[in-house]
Amino acid sequence: MSERIILLGHGSGGRLSHRLIRDTIGRILGGDTLHAWADAAILPAMGAQLAFTTDTYVVQPLAFPGGDIGTLAASGTINDLAVMGARPSAMSCGLVIEEGFDLDALEAILRSLRRTADSAGVEIVAGDTKVVRRGDADGLYINTSGIGWLPEPSPLSVEPIRPGDAVIVSGAIAEHGAAVMAAREGLVTTLRSDCAPLAGMIARLLDRCRGVKFMRDPTRGGIATVLNEIVEGRPFGIRLREEAIPVSDAARGFCETLGLDPLYVANEGKVIAVVAAHDADRALDALRADPLGVRAARIGEVAADSPGIVVLETAVGGSRIVGMLAGDQLPRIC
Amino acid sequence: MSERIILLGHGSGGRLSHRLIRDTIGRILGGDTLHAWADAAILPAMGAQLAFTTDTYVVQPLAFPGGDIGTLAASGTINDLAVMGARPSAMSCGLVIEEGFDLDALEAILRSLRRTADSAGVEIVAGDTKVVRRGDADGLYINTSGIGWLPEPSPLSVEPIRPGDAVIVSGAIAEHGAAVMAAREGLVTTLRSDCAPLAGMIARLLDRCRGVKFMRDPTRGGIATVLNEIVEGRPFGIRLREEAIPVSDAARGFCETLGLDPLYVANEGKVIAVVAAHDADRALDALRADPLGVRAARIGEVAADSPGIVVLETAVGGSRIVGMLAGDQLPRIC
Numbered sequence: 001m002s003e004r005i006i007l008l009g010h011g012s013g014g015r016l017s018h019r020l021i022r023d024t025i026g027r028i029l030g031g032d033t034l035h036a037w038a039d040a041a042i043l044p045a046m047g048a049q050l051a052f053t054t055d056t057y058v059v060q061p062l063a064f065p066g067g068d069i070g071t072l073a074a075s076g077t078i079n080d081l082a083v084m085g086a087r088p089s090a091m092s093c094g095l096v097i098e099e100g101f102d103l104d105a106l107e108a109i110l111r112s113l114r115r116t117a118d119s120a121g122v123e124i125v126a127g128d129t130k131v132v133r134r135g136d137a138d139g140l141y142i143n144t145s146g147i148g149w150l151p152e153p154s155p156l157s158v159e160p161i162r163p164g165d166a167v168i169v170s171g172a173i174a175e176h177g178a179a180v181m182a183a184r185e186g187l188v189t190t191l192r193s194d195c196a197p198l199a200g201m202i203a204r205l206l207d208r209c210r211g212v213k214f215m216r217d218p219t220r221g222g223i224a225t226v227l228n229e230i231v232e233g234r235p236f237g238i239r240l241r242e243e244a245i246p247v248s249d250a251a252r253g254f255c256e257t258l259g260l261d262p263l264y265v266a267n268e269g270k271v272i273a274v275v276a277a278h279d280a281d282r283a284l285d286a287l288r289a290d291p292l293g294v295r296a297a298r299i300g301e302v303a304a305d306s307p308g309i310v311v312l313e314t315a316v317g318g319s320r321i322v323g324m325l326a327g328d329q330l331p332r333i334c
Numbered sequence: 335m336s337e338r339i340i341l342l343g344h345g346s347g348g349r350l351s352h353r354l355i356r357d358t359i360g361r362i363l364g365g366d367t368l369h370a371w372a373d374a375a376i377l378p379a380m381g382a383q384l385a386f387t388t389d390t391y392v393v394q395p396l397a398f399p400g401g402d403i404g405t406l407a408a409s410g411t412i413n414d415l416a417v418m419g420a421r422p423s424a425m426s427c428g429l430v431i432e433e434g435f436d437l438d439a440l441e442a443i444l445r446s447l448r449r450t451a452d453s454a455g456v457e458i459v460a461g462d463t464k465v466v467r468r469g470d471a472d473g474l475y476i477n478t479s480g481i482g483w484l485p486e487p488s489p490l491s492v493e494p495i496r497p498g499d500a501v502i503v504s505g506a507i508a509e510h511g512a513a514v515m516a517a518r519e520g521l522v523t524t525l526r527s528d529c530a531p532l533a534g535m536i537a538r539l540l541d542r543c544r545g546v547k548f549m550r551d552p553t554r555g556g557i558a559t560v561l562n563e564i565v566e567g568r569p570f571g572i573r574l575r576e577e578a579i580p581v582s583d584a585a586r587g588f589c590e591t592l593g594l595d596p597l598y599v600a601n602e603g604k605v606i607a608v609v610a611a612h613d614a615d616r617a618l619d620a621l622r623a624d625p626l627g628v629r630a631a632r633i634g635e636v637a638a639d640s641p642g643i644v645v646l647e648t649a650v651g652g653s654r655i656v657g658m659l660a661g662d663q664l665p666r667i668c
Contacts, residue, residue, distance in 0.1 A: 004436060004438055005434050005436055005437060006431050006432070006433060006435040006437060006440065006465055007433065007465070008433050008465055008467065010431070010465045011431070011463065011464050011465025011466070012465075021463060024440065024444070025429070025444060025463060026461075028444040028445055028448055029444055029447065029448050030458065031458065033424070033457055033459040034459050034460065034461060038460075040460060041426075041459035041460045043423070043459065043481075045379065045380065045384075045483075046379065046380045046483075050384070050481070052424060052426065052459060052460050052479075052481060053426070053460050054426035054427070054428045054460050054461065054462050054477065054479055055428065056428040056430055056462050056464050056477055057464075058430060058464045058466050089377070090375065090377055092375075092386065092387070092388035092479050093359075093363055093388070094388045094389065094390040094428075094477045094479070095359070095390070096390055096392060096430070096475055097344070097345070098340070099340060099341065099342050100339050101339060101340040102339055102340075103338040103339060103340060103358065104338055106340065106358065107362060110358070110359060110362040110363055111362055114362055114363050123365045123366070123367055123368075124365065124368055125365070125367040125368050125377065126368065126374060126375045126387050126388050126479075127355070127359060127360075127363065127368065127388065128388050128390050129344070129345065129351065129354065129355060129359060130345050130391075130392045130475075131340055131341070131342055131343075131344045131345025131665070132392050132472065132665075132666060133472075133665065133666075135469070136471065136472040136666075137470065137471055137472075137475075138466065138467075138470040138471075141464075141471075141475070143388065143390055143428045143462075143477035143479070145388055145426050145428070145460075145479035147377075147384070147386060147481065149379075149380075331465070331466075331467065332466060332467075332470075
């Protein structure tokens, strides 16, 4: 019944995106290494392991409280490498610029990108610039691809996850998506995007805590999407405690006003970690020692009694299933 | 006097592009490794050398005689690695898709991309998909970033180039740009894009011929741009013999009709090589042994008497300077 065309929902990070990526893009392009939802590919390389990732950023507006498309493009690619356990090393920058774009605005964005990369010790080593006619793009799109190194094969994977493991988030959720939405609507709020490179915090977490089994940065589609990806087709589920999930008053109020569920709203400076229960406190301590992780919290557990699904125990004592995002919540958020 | 905005010419590959890349993008983003016009960065990596490149493809129309944006995106990135002396290994694919894009057209393009990558032994290992609203892109843009390996530090560089070296092109020029222009205008011609991955041909050339000093694939801006990049600020120039430069009758006729100079028209399946004179015949033999190099030709020499410039000795016995492309000749050609 459905037309064979691309819908905005194909870009939402939810169910339609997954189907497009799995049934079309992954099926046609994918070999042994391409994994539909891994954040970076890991390639054996001359005795070490090379991580390789790509992301294109189409966020609108280009600047928002807490950052701009440059901060975002650098942070996102650095974080995709870091959550795979890699040390980010180098990055490329591919620009698609609309004719008529302001050169001073471009410079400001490139400076943000550089500053963010510098702060994570990542060098920008390759670039490409295309200009398209007025109306053939919306200002500026940036692709950043990145490479990083792992000293040995990464132990991080969904495979070792077991019931009882702790689910940890490194701070308050929904900040990026809410800040971008507010900026897009021209609303004056106290919301700020959380977009930041997490490589340093993640390196210290892995250093101090061997019980970390799996990490992902919950961007497009929010923590709900990442958690669903973890349990999909697995013999376990995840039980979340709503009260334990950190959400700022500003983000909560904004989401309530717009009828958005913060669980589905994008983050650009947070990590979800699944950690062996005995190491959960050590992981929290490691995260909280970093300025970017002060609000880290244990938000739930891996559970044997709900295979394949994510269940939220609500603040009022009920529970509900947190499914994969069905349609299109927030286009052009990243 | 000039407004501080991006013009189409900033994407042409000519003088405006160079200025934007050098004075803005390179200045802000560049560290030790980013080189304004190298096709790929070379990074020391665990005892070997890693090549890393990125390109975004915005060609219009998306399909043209001889290929489509998928063939082009794979070929271009493979060739950028190959001309640096690297063996292409893995590639990413970042899609920006306009809402309403035909899913069957997307599949056909992805199949072209995959087929081209497969033919060069390159695995697609990472991907990203963004969808933007109708009117925020023109169908489909594809970023491909790629990595490849060099067994040892590459000897290929402009440094060893000396007067007397031979300048070689691997076949007839201007095929890609002419075919895309004709397709864009809806003209029925015999023109076909030359877009093809050259990694195999280049590997055999390097294998058989130690005298190769430098290579580049003359894409946007044509061979004129690459040759100018070689001599810019150097104590030597290049003298070309017009009669020696292979151009098909179809491409020559098309360029004459439109008032285009084939030297500036894009190629996507050719390589320019600077080779020690004593090895020039061996290089030509190696190239001509490959189906993609049968029309390889020695088109000129590095010359001490024209430092910093490219001079064309014309068929009628005169000579003229072949400068860098000043404005915008062919937008959205790659």
